[in-house]
Amino acid sequence: MIAGLLHFFDMLIATIRDVLPIVVIIFGFQLFVLRRRIPNLPQLLVGFLFVIVGLALFLQGLEQALFPIGKLMAEQLTNPVFLGIDTAAGSQTPEWHYYIWVYLFAAAIGFATTIAEPSLIAVAIMANQVSGGTVGIRGLRVAVAIGVSVGIALGTYRIVSGTPLHYYIIAGYVVVILQTMVTPKSIVALAYDSGGVTTSTVTVPLVAALGLGLASNVPGRNPLLDGFGLIAFASLFPIMSVMAYAQLSEWYGRRISRQLSDSREE
Amino acid sequence: MAVVKKLLLHLGSSLVGSIKDLTPIIMVIAFFQLAVLRQPIPNLADLLVGTMLVVLGLTLFVYGLKTGLFPIGETMAHGFARKGSVPWLLLFAFALGFGTTVAEPALIAVVDEAARVAAAGSMIENTPTAMTDYADGLRLTVALSVGLAIMVGVMRIIKGWPVHYLIMGGYAGVVIMTGFAPPEIIGIAYDSGGVTTSTITVPLVTALGVGLSSSIHGRNPLTDGFGLIAFASLTPMIFVMGYGMLL
Numbered sequence: 001m002i003a004g005l006l007h008f009f010d011m012l013i014a015t016i017r018d019v020l021p022i023v024v025i026i027f028g029f030q031l032f033v034l035r036r037r038i039p040n041l042p043q044l045l046v047g048f049l050f051v052i053v054g055l056a057l058f059l060q061g062l063e064q065a066l067f068p069i070g071k072l073m074a075e076q077l078t079n080p081v082f083l084g085i086d087t088a089a090g091s092q093t094p095e096w097h098y099y100i101w102v103y104l105f106a107a108a109i110g111f112a113t114t115i116a117e118p119s120l121i122a123v124a125i126m127a128n129q130v131s132g133g134t135v136g137i138r139g140l141r142v143a144v145a146i147g148v149s150v151g152i153a154l155g156t157y158r159i160v161s162g163t164p165l166h167y168y169i170i171a172g173y174v175v176v177i178l179q180t181m182v183t184p185k186s187i188v189a190l191a192y193d194s195g196g197v198t199t200s201t202v203t204v205p206l207v208a209a210l211g212l213g214l215a216s217n218v219p220g221r222n223p224l225l226d227g228f229g230l231i232a233f234a235s236l237f238p239i240m241s242v243m244a245y246a247q248l249s250e251w252y253g254r255r256i257s258r259q260l261s262d263s264r265e266e
Numbered sequence: 267m268a269v270v271k272k273l274l275l276h277l278g279s280s281l282v283g284s285i286k287d288l289t290p291i292i293m294v295i296a297f298f299q300l301a302v303l304r305q306p307i308p309n310l311a312d313l314l315v316g317t318m319l320v321v322l323g324l325t326l327f328v329y330g331l332k333t334g335l336f337p338i339g340e341t342m343a344h345g346f347a348r349k350g351s352v353p354w355l356l357l358f359a360f361a362l363g364f365g366t367t368v369a370e371p372a373l374i375a376v377v378d379e380a381a382r383v384a385a386a387g388s389m390i391e392n393t394p395t396a397m398t399d400y401a402d403g404l405r406l407t408v409a410l411s412v413g414l415a416i417m418v419g420v421m422r423i424i425k426g427w428p429v430h431y432l433i434m435g436g437y438a439g440v441v442i443m444t445g446f447a448p449p450e451i452i453g454i455a456y457d458s459g460g461v462t463t464s465t466i467t468v469p470l471v472t473a474l475g476v477g478l479s480s481s482i483h484g485r486n487p488l489t490d491g492f493g494l495i496a497f498a499s500l501t502p503m504i505f506v507m508g509y510g511m512l513l
Contacts, residue, residue: 165453
């Protein structure tokens with residue numbers, strides 16, 4: 001109990017240290033450049049306090065509960081013995097389908113961690129306010145989570161098969177550019193942003209553990225070189241899934257309005 | 267008294283939301299541990315307490331977001347728009363990007379890993395000093411690139427350039443640099459884009475973009491206000507590959 005409290009205290013100090021440069025920049029500019037009184041200062045300070053304490057609690061909980069078991073599972077799932085691979089067979093790369101549980105775990109954990117990612121919650125709330133409710137908070141988050149899930153599953157397949165990372169990423173860029181041309185313009189900027197916010201506090205440690213475990217267990221892969229790249233997948237695929245979500249809802253909306261006008265003509 | 271009651275009601279409803287947000291992780295872990303790996307869950311008590319902390323922390327964070335981070339971001343954006351000084355605004359944008367990235371824990375972890383890769387690939391000497399120098403240089407490079415990205419992104423909002431031109435330019439930069447960069451650095455460079463934007467930076471930068479585009483005449487908060495984060499996750503990829511080429 002006392003050890004836990006001490007650890008929480010460390011976490012609180014670390015969070016305050018992270019927030020400090022931001023606070024200095026904000027108040028420095030507000031006082032010396034803008035030279036205006038800050039409206040609702042007490043409420044604002046309470047808000048900052050909530051953010052710091054909340055983030056510290058959040059990180060403490062993650063480190064105490066979810067990260068250890070998540071990392072342990074990533075190790076166990078990538079273990080050749082569990083996957084039924086005969087390691088005595090030599091250094092040749094095993095067939096990709098031995099790793100089916102790894103792909104499934106990657107997809108599931110990618111989806112689940114993205115739903116809990118605080119920065120994505122922030123962007124979704126803002127997008128909902130700004131769009132006057134047309135962009136749903138839950139809809140956006142689920143669309144992003146599906147993108148991360150597909151991206152990380154494909155990323156683990158890449159580590160197993162050993163194909164170069166940049167082929168996938170450049171192909172992804174081409175798809176994003178093509179989609180940009182046909183997607184409703186209002187959603188494009190938001191879709192691009194969804195790529196950058198998905199990978200932070202919750203997702204990165206778990207996904208990095210998965211990539212590292214996989215790269216050290218698959219014969220012929222070097223953890224230093226092949227363990228990276230999953231985060232890049234997780235930041236690229238949500239852009240596609242959010243644009244696809246916008247296209248689908250536009251298409252669905254058109255179909256409904258056509259049906260309505262059809263039924264009126266009869 | 268009424269204020270406290272309102273606060274408690276609000277926290278209560280977002281507590282329910284946080285529990286819903288955490289349910290998928292719990293389900294995934296329970297399913298894979300019990301049904302696939304077929305092992306008992308170790309330290310169940312620790313896991314339960316930790317999950318409660320995560321739920322509580324997320325609830326407080328989301329509340330603080332709405333009462334603290336979003337309002338200050340928007341207030342400052344409106345303040346700069348009224349003041350009408352572009353150089354100060356750009357300096358603020360750069361300071362926000364640089365200052366929040368340089369101390370980011372996820373970034374520190376990634377650059378340390380990158381130094382190990384560079385030493386193993388004998389790009390640098392395998393000594394602690396050489397590795398620290400390399401890691402610090404890389405961290406400054408990334409922070410600089412994020413600062414520049416936010417600055418250019420704010421310029422885009424002021425001028426009203428379409429967001430996809432900037433992104434496509436960034437993509438072209440990444441593809442061209444990939445052709446020249448040493449292969450060892452590519453994986454780290456690609457990942458560095460994703461880790462730079464922290465949980466506190468994202469709400470602030472989003473509020474800044476939305477606030478600016480709603481106070482400048484002729485800009486739309488939805489089409490122009492977003493996009494700052496996207497550009498800030500592209501430039502580190504380009505700069506880190508450039509750093510790998512120079513050393």
